[in-house]
Amino acid sequence: xxHVLMDxxxxxxxxxxxxxxxxxxxxxxxxLIVLATTAPQAYSTLVIDAIVLAAAILIARLPLGNLLxxxxxxxxxxxxxxxxxWLMGDPVRGQGLVEKSYLSTVSVLIVVGxxxxxxxxxxMESLGAPRLLILLAQFxxxxxxxxxxxxxxxxxxxxxxQGARNQRHRRSRLHAASGALAVLFxxxxxxxxxxxxxxxxxxxxxxxxxxxxxxxxLSDGLxxxxxxxxxIVVRVQ
Amino acid sequence: xxxxxxxxxxxxxxxxDAVAVPAVGLMIKRAGRDTDESRIPLLGxxxxxxxxxxxxxxxxxxxxxxxLVGGALLACTLGIAPASLVxxxxxxxxxxxxQDGGIxxxxxxxxxxxxxxxLLGGWPYRTWGAASKKRAIFLGAFLSVMxxxxxxxxxxxxxxIAMPRPLALTSLGLFAISALIEGAITISVVQVLERxxxxxxxxPERPRGPALATFGAAxxxxxxxxxxxxxxxxxxxxxxxxxxxLASKTAFHSPLAxxxxxxxxxxxxxxATAGLAGLLLIYSVCAxxxxxxxxxxxx
Amino acid sequence: MTPLxxxxxxxxxxxxGTRALxxxxxxxxxxxxVALLGANxxxxxxxxxxxxxxxxxxxxxxxxxxxxxxENLAAIRSRIGMVFQDSDEQLFMPTxxxxxxxxxxxxxxxxxxxxxxxxxxxxxxxxxxxxERAPYHLSAGEKRQVALAxxxxxxxxxxxxxxxxxxxxxxxxxxxxxxxxxxPQAKLIVTHNIRFAAAIATRAVFxxxxxxxxxxxxQEIIDRFGWNYADLPAADLRYAAHRRF
Numbered sequence: 139x140x141h142v143l144m145d146x147x148x149x150x151x152x153x154x155x156x157x158x159x160x161x162x163x164x165x166x167x168x169x170l171i172v173l174a175t176t177a178p179q180a181y182s183t184l185v186i187d188a189i190v191l192a193a194a195i196l197i198a199r200l201p202l203g204n205l206l207x208x209x210x211x212x213x214x215x216x217x218x219x220x221x222x223x224w225l226m227g228d229p230v231r232g233q234g235l236v237e238k239s240y241l242s243t244v245s246v247l248i249v250v251g252x253x254x255x256x257x258x259x260x261x262m263e264s265l266g267a268p269r270l271l272i273l274l275a276q277f278x279x280x281x282x283x284x285x286x287x288x289x290x291x292x293x294x295x296x297x298x299x300q301g302a303r304n305q306r307h308r309r310s311r312l313h314a315a316s317g318a319l320a321v322l323f324x325x326x327x328x329x330x331x332x333x334x335x336x337x338x339x340x341x342x343x344x345x346x347x348x349x350x351x352x353x354x355x356l357s358d359g360l361x362x363x364x365x366x367x368x369x370i371v372v373r374v375q
Numbered sequence: 376x377x378x379x380x381x382x383x384x385x386x387x388x389x390x391x392d393a394v395a396v397p398a399v400g401l402m403i404k405r406a407g408r409d410t411d412e413s414r415i416p417l418l419g420x421x422x423x424x425x426x427x428x429x430x431x432x433x434x435x436x437x438x439x440x441x442x443l444v445g446g447a448l449l450a451c452t453l454g455i456a457p458a459s460l461v462x463x464x465x466x467x468x469x470x471x472x473x474q475d476g477g478i479x480x481x482x483x484x485x486x487x488x489x490x491x492x493x494l495l496g497g498w499p500y501r502t503w504g505a506a507s508k509k510r511a512i513f514l515g516a517f518l519s520v521m522x523x524x525x526x527x528x529x530x531x532x533x534x535x536i537a538m539p540r541p542l543a544l545t546s547l548g549l550f551a552i553s554a555l556i557e558g559a560i561t562i563s564v565v566q567v568l569e570r571x572x573x574x575x576x577x578x579p580e581r582p583r584g585p586a587l588a589t590f591g592a593a594x595x596x597x598x599x600x601x602x603x604x605x606x607x608x609x610x611x612x613x614x615x616x617x618x619x620x621l622a623s624k625t626a627f628h629s630p631l632a633x634x635x636x637x638x639x640x641x642x643x644x645x646x647a648t649a650g651l652a653g654l655l656l657i658y659s660v661c662a663x664x665x666x667x668x669x670x671x672x673x674x
Numbered sequence: 675m676t677p678l679x680x681x682x683x684x685x686x687x688x689x690x691g692t693r694a695l696x697x698x699x700x701x702x703x704x705x706x707x708v709a710l711l712g713a714n715x716x717x718x719x720x721x722x723x724x725x726x727x728x729x730x731x732x733x734x735x736x737x738x739x740x741x742x743x744x745e746n747l748a749a750i751r752s753r754i755g756m757v758f759q760d761s762d763e764q765l766f767m768p769t770x771x772x773x774x775x776x777x778x779x780x781x782x783x784x785x786x787x788x789x790x791x792x793x794x795x796x797x798x799x800x801x802x803x804x805x806e807r808a809p810y811h812l813s814a815g816e817k818r819q820v821a822l823a824x825x826x827x828x829x830x831x832x833x834x835x836x837x838x839x840x841x842x843x844x845x846x847x848x849x850x851x852x853x854x855x856x857x858p859q860a861k862l863i864v865t866h867n868i869r870f871a872a873a874i875a876t877r878a879v880f881x882x883x884x885x886x887x888x889x890x891x892x893q894e895i896i897d898r899f900g901w902n903y904a905d906l907p908a909a910d911l912r913y914a915a916h917r918r919f
Contacts, residue, residue: 144472145808170479175385211474212379219382223537232537238381243474250471256768256808258471270403273412274464276768277419278426282468283810284762285420286427293431315433316563319443323452323564324571326424330417332763335728337416339756340828341748341780344411349772349785416766 141283147200147251154198154252159261159351161358166249168366172373173242178234184241186372190365191244198252205251209243216240255279260351273346285326292318376527376550377469377484380477384534391530392482398490399463405456418453422461425449426468433560441556446488446523447516448561450497451504452568452576458497462489483530491594492523498591504579509562511579516561517554522598524550529601677701678832678860679737684724686731686884694720695731696884702832707861709871709892711901712881718864719759721881722834725862726754738831752781755825755859759837761817765809770796770820773809777828788827795827796820799853815846822853833859839867868902 148155154162169187176183195202216239223232250258256276263272296318383391425445432440449458466484469475476484496519503511528546532538568575679702686695695717702708710718723729725737727747735742737750758764767773774795778788796802799819809817818838825833833854839847851873854861865871871878871892878895880888888895896902 141472142811145811149806166478170380170477174381174388174479209474215379216382219531219536222539222542226537226539228537235381235536239379239477242380242477242479246471246474246478254769254806254808255472256772259768268400268403270407270412270415271399271460271464271467273415274419274422274460275468277416277766278422278461278464279468279472280766280768280808280810281420281423281762282426285423286430289427289431312433312559312563315431316560317567319428319431319560319564320567320571322428323421323424323568323575326420327417327575329760329763330420332758332760333416333420333766334413335723336756336758336764336766337413337776338728339726339751339754339758340777340824341751342413342776343748343780344413346412346415347779347785349775349779349789 143204144251145254148254150199150252152198152252154194154248157252157361158354158358159253159257160265160354161362162249162253163258163261163265164362165365166245168362168369169245170242172369173238173245176238176373178230178238183372183375184234184237187241187369190369191241191248194248195244198248200248200251205244205247209240209247212239212243257351264351281326281329285322285329288325289318289322292322376487376524377466377476378480378487378527378531380479382477382534382536383480383483383530387530387534388477388479388483391486392479395482395485395490398486399460402456402459402463402490406454406460414457418457418461419464421449421453422465425461426465433556441553441560443560443564444488444492444520444523444553444557446492446519447496447500447512447557448564450493450515450519451500451512451561451565451579454577454580455493455497455501459489459493462493465489483527487523487526487530491526491597492519494591494594495519495522495598498594501579502591512565513558513562516558518595518598520554520557521550522594522601524553525598526601675703676739677703679725679862680735681725682734684721684731684733684735686720686724686729693884695724698733698884698886700879700886700889702860702862704860705858706877707863707875709875709878710862710864710881711866711871711878711895711899716881717884718881719836720884721886722756722836722862722864725834726751726756752828753830754832754834755828755830757818757821757825757833757835757838759840761814761821761841762809764821764824765817768808769805770801770807770809770812771805774820774824774827777824781828791827791829792823795823798826799823813846814841815843815849818842818846818850819853822850826857831859832862833857834862834864836864837866838863839865839870868896868904872896 169190173184173187176187178184192202195205213236216236220232220236223229223235253261259272259276259279263269296314380388425443425448428443428445431443433442446458446462449461452458453461463485466476466489467481470478470481470484496515499511499515499518500508503514525547528538528543528550532543565576679700681698681700684695684698684700685693687693698717698721700721710722712718720729724731724735725742727742727750737746738753740746740750742750765773767776771789771792775785775788775792778791779785783791793802793805796805799822801816801819801823804812804816804820809820812820818841835854838850842850847867847870851870854874861874863871863875875892877890878888878892879886880895880899880901888898
């Protein structure tokens with residue numbers, strides 16, 4: 139499963155894995171902004187950006203083929219619009235669209251693939267993201283796989299009850315699917331109540347306390363500064 | 376519709392990032408009225424529910440199937456501000472973990488789906504839900520999907536993405552169909568939920584002051600603007616992007632490099648600032664109006 | 675000897691009027707392990723949720739000498755460690771370590787102290803290696819152990835476990851049994867697993883429609899209410915040879 143793989147990747151060890159989440163987030167933002175403001179005809183810049191990403195993948199010891207394949211999710215979208223641009227007389231722009239959106243997806247995958255999601259959230263909070271949103275994202279992430287699995291089981295159970303009648307009754311299928319969704323809603327709601335009880339039982343009194351994250355080290359600062367400087371210099375040449 | 380990175384032009388994505396931040400901040404203020412964080416697990420779990428629900432296929436006949444987006448359902452069951460924040464978290468996770476939508480484009484996607492989408496999803500229910508629940512919920516769900524889709528399309532067009540008329544109209548048509556499906560599914564689910572346990576779908580709260588109505592109206596106007604821009608019904612709008620300086624020369628004219636090979640053109644900066652200022656202006660006018668009216672009322 | 679838990683005439687009604695508990699009297703002494711038996715819906719879980727104030731009924735509940743009033747809730751919840759039936763509801767933090775440290779943090783410990791308590795609790799249940807994992811990836815047995823660690827980290831005097839062997843395969847059940855055996859706390863165990871109960875508890879109470887109708891040695895209760903299926907015959911092996919696929 140997708141998330142299992144990403145989880146495994148993010149728990150590897152490499153110089154990139156060892157960097158503080160904040161360092162990687164900042165470096166990523168610089169990369170994305172530099173890429174976004176690069177004109178599609180600045181081929182040398184794009185090539186260097188791609189090389190930087192390839193280097194990062196190698197240093198992080200991430201599986202190259204698998205990662206490049208995952209980044210391909212953006213391609214259907216970008217190839218469609220790119221092709222249209224091409225047909226309407228702007229091939230450079232169309233090409234640029236495909237290349238740039240692919241590169242940006244790869245860059246995000248590299249950061250996510252070398253940083254456990256919990257650490258990523260902690261890093262974002264430390265960089266100023268609102269606490270409420272971070273806590274929310276934490277809980278959504280925690281339960282999204284659990285509930286998705288539940289939904290899967292319900293789907294399989296429903297499918298195995300379909301029988302020979304080949305659903306000519308659209309309405310009844312809508313009702314069946316909505317019923318399933320409502321049941322999932324109710325069970326999620328009940329789950330939330332259970333969580334609340336478990337929180338109370340362990341002394342929760344209204345506020346979540348934070349554990350301190352790891353300290354930002356000199357190596358992290360150097361990493362971000364070096365990457366940012368390099369990318370900006372290349373962009374401005 | 377999650378917009379990936381590098382589709383929107385820099386003035387557009389930057390402006391929307393700038394707009395989304397205070398918008399989300401406002402939702403946080405409205406939702407976190409009490410500093411009690413004990414509601415967070417419920418909101419989080421319901422967010423996880425929507426995530427999972429988005430993957431369930433709803434057969435609409437003839438081999439096509441629809442999916443629930445969930446903005447209206449969340450708005451009607453959790454309240455508008457909490458729902459908005461839950462959707463924001465969902466969109467962020469989709470972008471970061473599943474690469475569905477860009478990072479720099481988060482402002483745009485959050486604005487389209489979590490702000491405008493949820494506002495429109497919940498506004499009809501709040502305003503007319505007491506009188507005609509079914510119709511209000513359906514309208515909310517429909518507007519929610521229609522507006523967020525149109526806005527996305529409009530933003531892409533403004534960015535200069537080549538959008539030939541047939542493609543734009545087809546997309547808008549598809550959004551309309553998705554919006555109808557959203558309405559149908561949302562109503563259907565709400566009905567079952569009410570039978571299960573009436574407290575799942577709380578009665579619409581009486582609108583607290585005109586702020587909601589103002590924002591709702593603004594959201595509607597923006598959605599409409601998106602729709603118009605995307606469909607380019609008034610033909611002059613295809614030049615709107617150019618004039619606002621939001622798009623580099625589009626495919627409709629001979630491609631010109633807007634940016635010189637590497638340096639930031641001061642002309643670009645001026646245009647970008649103009650575009651940014653324009654969007655911020657619309658937003659601040661709405662916010663200021665809401666505040667002024669609110670103050671007058673309470674005086 | 676002051677009982678650890680003293681319940682007198684406890685009654686509780688749900689919002690819809692169902693009488694979930696009716697005049698329950700109960701005492702738990704130090705070092706005891708008591709099995710709570712009874713049909714589903716008979717009030718066992720409802721009873722247990724009253725002990726740390728998650729549900730509030732009529733009657734008196736005293737824990738470690740403290741009456742169950744709002745001012746004492748924090749202290750009482752420190753004394754009673756509750757392991758819930760659904761481990762996914764109990765492990766709600768992003769990582770195992772954060773989750774186990776949740777309790778100690780709420781007890782007012784500093785982050786450092788909480789973390790060290792968490793680490794030693796995890797070591798106690800033998801799961802220090804999963805400290806940085808996300809709970810989603812653990813097996814049911816591991817989740818149960820982490821939940822127990824999360825509760826042990828608060829250094830409670832009483833352990834309450836609601837259907838602890840649910841979803842656990844026999845090796846995991848044995849593991850849990852071995853863990854619990856070593857723990858000195860008094861224990862209340864809601865369970866349908868009679869073998870598990872017999873291994874770990876000597877005393878049992880039986881719930882029937884909200885009333886606590888019996889309280890005594892485990893085997894007596896089992897026999898009196900037929901709460902066992904040891905009397906079922908062994909499978910008939912004669913037919914095994916005739917099965918065709």
